[in-house]
Amino acid sequence: MATVSFREERCKGCELCITVCPEKIIFLADHFNAMGFHPATVVEMDKCKGCAMCARMCPDVVIEVVKEEKQA
Secondary structure, eight states, X not given: OEEEEEOGGGOOOOOHHHHHOXXXXXXXXXXXXXXXXXXXXXXXXXXXXXXXXHHHHOTTOOEEEEEOOOOO
16 A cells, blocks of 8 residues: 655646546645645545656655555
């Protein structure tokens, strides 16, 4: 399982992360951040595969993906 976190206050809502998510679980939030943008957020975190495509695409480096390693 993976966890995705966004630094919402730095997100400008460009939607690039939304376009590359293979699971289609990233959406713009209903609320505004301090800069007046709708920040990106993940719904259904349990569907995230941890591919980090969203983090690689983000031009402002606001996304962090942490993938849990399986214990042997």
